[in-house]
Amino acid sequence: MSLPSSDGSRLDPRLSERLGELVDLTHVEQMLAWDQQVMMPAGGAPARAEALATISRLHHQRLVAPELGALLDDAAATEPLIARAARRDHDVARRVPAELTAAMSLAGSQGYATWLQAREDNDFATFEPALRRNIELARRYAECFPEAAHPYDPLLDRYEAGTTAAQVTTLFERLRAALVPLLSQIALQPARQTFAGDFPIAAQREVGLEIAQSMGFDAGAWRLDDAVHPFAAAPGRADIRVTSRFDEHSLSGLFALMHEVGHGLYEHGVDPALERTTLGSGVSLGVHESQSRLWENLVGRSREFWTHWLPRMRERFPLTLRDVDLDAFVRAINIVRPTLIRVEADEVTYSLHVILRYELELALVEGSLATADLPAAWAAKMKQFLGVDVPDDLNGVLQDVHWSEGIIGYFPTYAIGNVLAAQLWRAAEGDIPGLGEAIARGELGALRTWLREKVHRHGRLLSPPELIEQATGGPLDPAAMLEYLGAKYGALYGISGS
Ligand code: ZN
Numbered sequence: 001m002s003l004p005s006s007d008g009s010r011l012d013p014r015l016s017e018r019l020g021e022l023v024d025l026t027h028v029e030q031m032l033a034w035d036q037q038v039m040m041p042a043g044g045a046p047a048r049a050e051a052l053a054t055i056s057r058l059h060h061q062r063l064v065a066p067e068l069g070a071l072l073d074d075a076a077a078t079e080p081l082i083a084r085a086a087r088r089d090h091d092v093a094r095r096v097p098a099e100l101t102a103a104m105s106l107a108g109s110q111g112y113a114t115w116l117q118a119r120e121d122n123d124f125a126t127f128e129p130a131l132r133r134n135i136e137l138a139r140r141y142a143e144c145f146p147e148a149a150h151p152y153d154p155l156l157d158r159y160e161a162g163t164t165a166a167q168v169t170t171l172f173e174r175l176r177a178a179l180v181p182l183l184s185q186i187a188l189q190p191a192r193q194t195f196a197g198d199f200p201i202a203a204q205r206e207v208g209l210e211i212a213q214s215m216g217f218d219a220g221a222w223r224l225d226d227a228v229h230p231f232a233a234a235p236g237r238a239d240i241r242v243t244s245r246f247d248e249h250s251l252s253g254l255f256a257l258m259h260e261v262g263h264g265l266y267e268h269g270v271d272p273a274l275e276r277t278t279l280g281s282g283v284s285l286g287v288h289e290s291q292s293r294l295w296e297n298l299v300g301r302s303r304e305f306w307t308h309w310l311p312r313m314r315e316r317f318p319l320t321l322r323d324v325d326l327d328a329f330v331r332a333i334n335i336v337r338p339t340l341i342r343v344e345a346d347e348v349t350y351s352l353h354v355i356l357r358y359e360l361e362l363a364l365v366e367g368s369l370a371t372a373d374l375p376a377a378w379a380a381k382m383k384q385f386l387g388v389d390v391p392d393d394l395n396g397v398l399q400d401v402h403w404s405e406g407i408i409g410y411f412p413t414y415a416i417g418n419v420l421a422a423q424l425w426r427a428a429e430g431d432i433p434g435l436g437e438a439i440a441r442g443e444l445g446a447l448r449t450w451l452r453e454k455v456h457r458h459g460r461l462l463s464p465p466e467l468i469e470q471a472t473g474g475p476l477d478p479a480a481m482l483e484y485l486g487a488k489y490g491a492l493y494g495i496s497g498s
């Protein structure tokens with residue numbers, strides 16, 4: 001596919017200034033949010049909420065300004081790709097009445113507070129009215145886009161532009177049809193042991209930083225801090241903030257760090273020419289998640305990666321790892337087990353947690369499922385997909401923050417990220433001779449360069465479907481992921497015929 005080039009050099013200075021202001025407001029927002037989760041004392045919460053609401057309002061006012069629309073009309077001929085993406089942001093923001101945007105934001109804050117209380121009570125009934133309100137507002141949002149084939153489409157479009165509910169349903173049916181049987185085959189095998197012993201946190205942080213540096217983290221443009229829920233923020237292209245949470249009893253913090261560095265590399269790798277336009281960041285949540293998952297799982301849970309890193313780990317954790325050989329280590333970091341909690345799920349079960357949420361929120365938006373019936377529907381699907389019984393709301397329907405804040409249409413992007421990560425991995429293996437051997441020597445530069453060329457540098461110039469097409473040679477397709485999982489876990493669990 002060939003598209004006209006667009007690098008911002010032919011932008012009207014008045015348009016450049018307006019886009020630059022929007023970028024600055026986004027960067028300020030990122031900085032405030034990072035600070036809120038990493039540095040801010042609890043007492044700062046009310047003032048921070050006001051400050052964030054003001055920045056968000058200023059951003060919205062500038063984004064919907066008619067002068068911006070006129071300048072974008074003029075730019076369509078000279079900078080078509082920049083004009084196209086910025087025009088889309090402008091048009092979507094203008095379609096939604098300010099009154100509805102404000103109501104959604106307020107209901108989101110209230111919903112979050114109610115959700116925290118419901119979690120404390122371990123009682124969905126406390127949360128149900130807030131959820132009902134968020135679903136109602138989501139449906140009103142969807143009504144602002146009457147041309148959509150399904151009310152879920154405009155909700156999904158906020159996070160994964162160009163993908164529809166019909167496409168997600170087809171994709172997820174193929175995933176589910178293959179993952180549920182793979183999981184039941186694995187469940188028939190003897191349970192695997194995790195590590196006996198602990199991993200002191202200071203040593204994990206040291207080796208985590210070394211791994212991050214081999215991925216591309218450098219102290220001149222990055223920071224690593226602790227956060228309760230690990231995330232990455234990018235207040236600037238050369239100001240990447242990654243976080244993790246290290247736990248003495250497991251290596252989950254190391255994998256979370258690789259995940260967040262994957263997100264950071266995407267933001268850091270965008271073409272600097274796009275920095276002062278609103279196109280200088282990742283294009284969608286699914287594409288973003290493909291980057292984090294590729295580093296965390298395809299690289300970070302591979303035998304090749306630990307061929308280099310296990311000896312370094314043994315030096316740091318002699319008590320726990322002295323007698324653990326490479327095969328045992330790789331088995332221990334790839335244990336598959338159906339569990340109740342999405343964020344703790346392994347590569348095989350993770351997407352099933354996502355499909356469950358997608359099917360439920362689709363039914364809520366369609367109105368075929370009442371919010372009051374959600375816990376029972378959740379439990380039934382957990383049994384059907386993963387074979388587990390849900391003991392209470394905390395371990396079921398109250399575990400994720402998204403619905404409380406009115407974030408509906410987001411969940412599918414997690415599984416889209418897994419699917420795309422495997423497609424990109426397959427394409428990278430084809431393009432980079434000796435990729436596995438390089439990783440086994442601790443050399444990650446060729447993979448990082450390939451990802452920058454195929455994905456990162458484009459920022460938001462290409463739409464997600466265009467980017468996927470040019471990077472992988474085809475549309476989003478679960479075949480690569482299913483083959484990867486079948487081969488990897490077939491070998492790890494000694495399942496024949498997979
Ligand atoms: Zn992520």
